[in-house]
Every structure is written in C-alpha cells, then in structure tokens.
Amino acid sequence: MSRRLRVAVVAHLRHPIAEPFMGGMEAHAALLVRTLVAEGHDVTLFASGDSAPDLPLHPIAAEAYEATLPWALWHGRQELSDWLDTAYAGAWQAIREGGFDVVHNNSLSAPIHDWAMRDGVPMVTSLHVPPFARLREAVARNMAPWLRLTVTSASQLPLWAGTADGRIAVAHNGIDLDRFRFSADKGDRALWCGRITPTKGTVEALQAATAAGIALDIVGPIDCATYFAEVEPLIVGGHRYLGHLAGDALVERMRTAAMLLCTPRWDEPFGLVAAEALACGTPVVALDRGALAEVVGDCGAVVASVDTLAAAMRTAGDISPYACRARAEAMFGAPAMVARYADSYAAAISGARASSTAMTRAVLA
Incomplete structure (x- = not known):
C-alpha cells in the first residue's frame, strides 16, 4: 500500500x-x-x-x-x-x-x-x-x-x-515471527494446542500419543465440558493438561516441544497453530483435513487417518527445525x-x- x-x-x-x-x-x-x-x-x-x-x-x-x-x-x-x-x-x-x-x-x-x-x-x-x-x-x-x-x-x-x-x-x-521465536533445542514431549471440543479431536490426539509411547501436553480452554469428560480419563501416564496458556508460557512450550500434534475432526480453513509451531522450529504431525497439508508442507507428516498418527509421531524428530522456521518465514x-x-x-x-x-x-x- x-x-x-x-x-x-x-x-x-x-x-x-x-x-x-x-x-x-x-x-x-x-x-x-x-x-x-x-x-x-x-x-x-x-x-x-x-x-x-x-x-x-x-x-x-x-x-x-x-x-x-x-x-x-x-x-x-x-x-x-x-x-x-x-x-x-x-x-x-x-x-x-x-x-x-x-x-x-x-x-x-x-x-x-x-x-x-x-x-x-x-x-x-x-x-x-x-x-x-x-x-x-x-x-x-x-x-x-x-x-x-x-x-x-x-x-x-x-x-x-x-x-x-x-x-x-x-x-x-x-503470525508474529518475533513472538514465535525459533529454537533448535527440542524436548521429548509432544504438544497439542486448541479449544477442547469435539471438532479439534483431543481424544484422538491422546490415543495416538499413547499408541506412539510419546508423552503429550494438552494446552487450551475447555470449550465443551461434556467432551472434556471424555478427554480427562485419557490424561494418564506421562500426559498432562496444562490449562489455557498465553503469551510467553505458550510460546515456550511450543519452542521446546518435540512436535506439535494437530487432530482436527473437521476441515480446518487454515490451522494457525501449525504455522506458529513451524515458526518455533517445531515439526507438525496432523490429520489431513482442510488446509493443514497446505500449511505444513514437507515440515511434518500429514496423514489420512487416526490409525496412522502414532507411526508418524515416531518419525517427526527426523525433520529439521531450521527447515520449519524457513517455511514459516517464507509464507506466514x-x-x-x-x-x-x-x-x-x-x-x-x-x-x-x-x-x-x-x-x-x-x-x-
């Protein structure tokens, strides 16, 4: 302009x-x-x-x-x-x-x-x-x-x-690339962010993480109390619900996560959290719904079904954090x-x- x-x-x-x-x-x-x-x-x-x-x-x-x-x-x-x-x-x-x-x-x-x-x-x-x-x-x-x-x-x-x-x-x-800061240092825990509601697939995320043997942190507001009643019994073992984080607390979780897990049960028009994760250098493992394949590209794994999520999670660590950040800078x-x-x-x-x-x-x- x-x-x-x-x-x-x-x-x-x-x-x-x-x-x-x-x-x-x-x-x-x-x-x-x-x-x-x-x-x-x-x-x-x-x-x-x-x-x-x-x-x-x-x-x-x-x-x-x-x-x-x-x-x-x-x-x-x-x-x-x-x-x-x-x-x-x-x-x-x-x-x-x-x-x-x-x-x-x-x-x-x-x-x-x-x-x-x-x-x-x-x-x-x-x-x-x-x-x-x-x-x-x-x-x-x-x-x-x-x-x-x-x-x-x-x-x-x-x-x-x-x-x-x-x-x-x-x-x-x-996304604000200054806020979602890059880090090449990753932990061993996966992260799921979003509203806890059926269309976001929190249950499926926990099931996949359990099958993969990878501990999962759940972050986000409880948008549907009856659905959270289904989610809560699955938060066992190494899985944790961290509440609704904001600001630096959320960014820090995203920067150090081994991967971001996205499990929409509807066709996501975009998938902002996936772009934010890429900016942090964090690969994304997602269900192929809506625009997620368009956002993630080759900086993660976008799979067709819940049954294949666990296997994709096990290989996400092979993806370069630097490639994730480069994609976010170029596109988002x-x-x-x-x-x-x-x-x-x-x-x-x-x-x-x-x-x-x-x-x-x-x-x-």
Missing part, C-alpha cells in the same frame, strides 16, 4: 480480541490490527469492549457474547441473532460516519454485506470458516466491484464456488499477510471509485 489508509477492522464477537486468544480468529484480528498500525495506517477495531485495551478499539458491545449468551446454549436462536445484528448495525453506523477508505470484515455477519452493497463502501471480507446458509446467501446476492473476498487457504476456494464471481483471493493468515509472516490483503484493499477501493464515476457520468449524460 503506497499511501496511508483509514481502515475499519470488524471483528467476530463471540470472544474478546485479547489474550489468551480463544482461537485463530481472535489471534488473527489482533495481529492484523497491530501490523497495519505498525505500517503507518490509521486503524479502528470494531469489537467487544472487553478486548485488549492497547488496541485502537471502538466497542460495539460491552462484552463478547460468550459471556452472556454462550454459543453452546444459544446457537441458532433468534435472541443471539438479534444481539449480533444490533451490535453490527451500531458498528456500521460508525463506519458510515467515519470516513474510512476500506473496511476489513472479519465477522460472520450477513447483514454487513447488504449494508456495504447498499452504501457503496469498499469492503474486504476474510472468510475464516466454511460457508453456512445465511452467510453464503449474503455473499452470493451482493456482487459489486467494491466488495472483495479472501479465504485463508486454497482448500477453501471450492467451497465458495458459484458465490464469489471472481472476487475471491487466497490470503494465508500470518505478518507483513506478508498484510501485503496479500493490500491487493484486495486496492481492488475494493478502485472498484468503488469506478462505480461512482460511472454513476456520475450516467447522471450527467
């Missing part, structure tokens, strides 16, 4: 944009904002009021909805949908009045697409999850040159076929991420200008 932009970043509202991050969407939003600011842009983050106070925050709700309308109980109910629509309507009013050059939409809100279409506001939407009905319909019905889309991996492109009309680009998520640094978004920002801004010029000519004709 050759000039300073005013950028409105709209966050997902389930969790605050604050450490310890509950997931990749929250970590991505914080890094995006901080990197844009570091590069000299004027950024406003539209997120919940309990987000990190050092971010350039415009609160659109007092706190993230998980605190009062937990997803497990309220998902699919009108009360939660209305709460979200009200919060994002307030955000959009402030965006319309704020004189922003471009909106970077990281929310899962469907109405935002309608509002950007109606008002001719340049907007780039990062599609962090596979399409669900309301969002797919909003993307499909709002096709304009000032509305651009990105997905986090090439594996996600086919999921949006027929809805994006050539307006979609691949933009891998980025935060400046590289912002550079990928810059093309979409430029396309959205020029699309809005071209449309405005065409309308003016039509009026004057």
Whole structure:
C-alpha cells in the first residue's frame, strides 16, 4: 500500500480480541490490527469492549457474547441473532460516519454485506470458516466491484464456488515471527494446542500419543465440558493438561516441544497453530483435513487417518527445525499477510471509485 489508509477492522464477537486468544480468529484480528498500525495506517477495531485495551478499539458491545449468551446454549436462536445484528448495525453506523477508505470484515455477519452493497463502501471480507446458509446467501446476492473476498487457504476456494464471481483471493493468515521465536533445542514431549471440543479431536490426539509411547501436553480452554469428560480419563501416564496458556508460557512450550500434534475432526480453513509451531522450529504431525497439508508442507507428516498418527509421531524428530522456521518465514509472516490483503484493499477501493464515476457520468449524460 503506497499511501496511508483509514481502515475499519470488524471483528467476530463471540470472544474478546485479547489474550489468551480463544482461537485463530481472535489471534488473527489482533495481529492484523497491530501490523497495519505498525505500517503507518490509521486503524479502528470494531469489537467487544472487553478486548485488549492497547488496541485502537471502538466497542460495539460491552462484552463478547460468550459471556452472556454462550454459543453452546444459544446457537441458532433468534435472541443471539438479534444481539449480533444490533451490535453490527451500531458498528456500521460508525463506519458510515467515519470516513474510512476500506473496511476489513472479519465477522460472520450477513447483514454487513447488504449494508456495504447498499452504501457503496469498499469492503474486504476474510472468510475464516466454511460457508453456512445465511452467510453464503449474503455473499452470493451482493456482487459489486467494491466488495472483495479472501479465504485463508486454497482448500477453501471450492467451497465458495458459484458465490464469489471472481472476487475471491487466497490470503494465508500470518503470525508474529518475533513472538514465535525459533529454537533448535527440542524436548521429548509432544504438544497439542486448541479449544477442547469435539471438532479439534483431543481424544484422538491422546490415543495416538499413547499408541506412539510419546508423552503429550494438552494446552487450551475447555470449550465443551461434556467432551472434556471424555478427554480427562485419557490424561494418564506421562500426559498432562496444562490449562489455557498465553503469551510467553505458550510460546515456550511450543519452542521446546518435540512436535506439535494437530487432530482436527473437521476441515480446518487454515490451522494457525501449525504455522506458529513451524515458526518455533517445531515439526507438525496432523490429520489431513482442510488446509493443514497446505500449511505444513514437507515440515511434518500429514496423514489420512487416526490409525496412522502414532507411526508418524515416531518419525517427526527426523525433520529439521531450521527447515520449519524457513517455511514459516517464507509464507506466514505478518507483513506478508498484510501485503496479500493490500491487493484486495486496492481492488475494493478502485472498484468503488469506478462505480461512482460511472454513476456520475450516467447522471450527467
């Protein structure tokens, strides 16, 4: 980006944009904002009021909805949908009045697409999850040159076929390479990081580690208490649950782990934790779901089934930590991420200008 932009970043509202991050969407939003600011842009983050106070925050709700309308109980109910629509309507009013050059939409809100279409506001939407009905319909019905889309991996492109009309680009998520520091010194314990919930496969990770004879550290928040009741009996022998770590404590575990184990039971749109591990020089052993093969490349083992995880774990130590770090530096640094978004920002801004010029000519004709 050759000039300073005013950028409105709209966050997902389930969790605050604050450490310890509950997931990749929250970590991505914080890094995006901080990197844009570091590069000299004027950024406003539209997120919940309990987000990190050092971010350039415009609160659109007092706190993230998980605190009062937990997803497990309220998902699919009108009360939660209305709460979200009200919060994002307030955000959009402030965006319309704020004189922003471009909106970077990281929310899962469907109405935002309608509002950007109606008002001719340049907007780039990062599609962090596979399409669900309301969002797919909003993307499909709002096709304009000032509305651009990105997905986090090439594996996600086919999921949006027929809805994006050539307006979609691949933009891998980025990581803070200064924070996720390299280490060639590895211990003998494997690491698993993530929300403890069925889609993340914590049970399968423990089963594979047990079969491999490798002690496993589990790190992350308990997102589903009933699932943790299945997980807890498997944390025996050398396995440990270390809770929800943040900051340097998490990074240090990742730097010294023999390997990172990723066991998604759904198609991961990206797999941010895998990129973070590579930056630390830590190889990744993963199930081949979604984008993980795209992220890991030859710096780990990506296998087809739970049955083959244990064998892959036993050979992960043969992979060079230096090769892992090199892959992360080449593909996943935060400046590289912002550079990928810059093309979409430029396309959205020029699309809005071209449309405005065409309308003016039509009026004057």
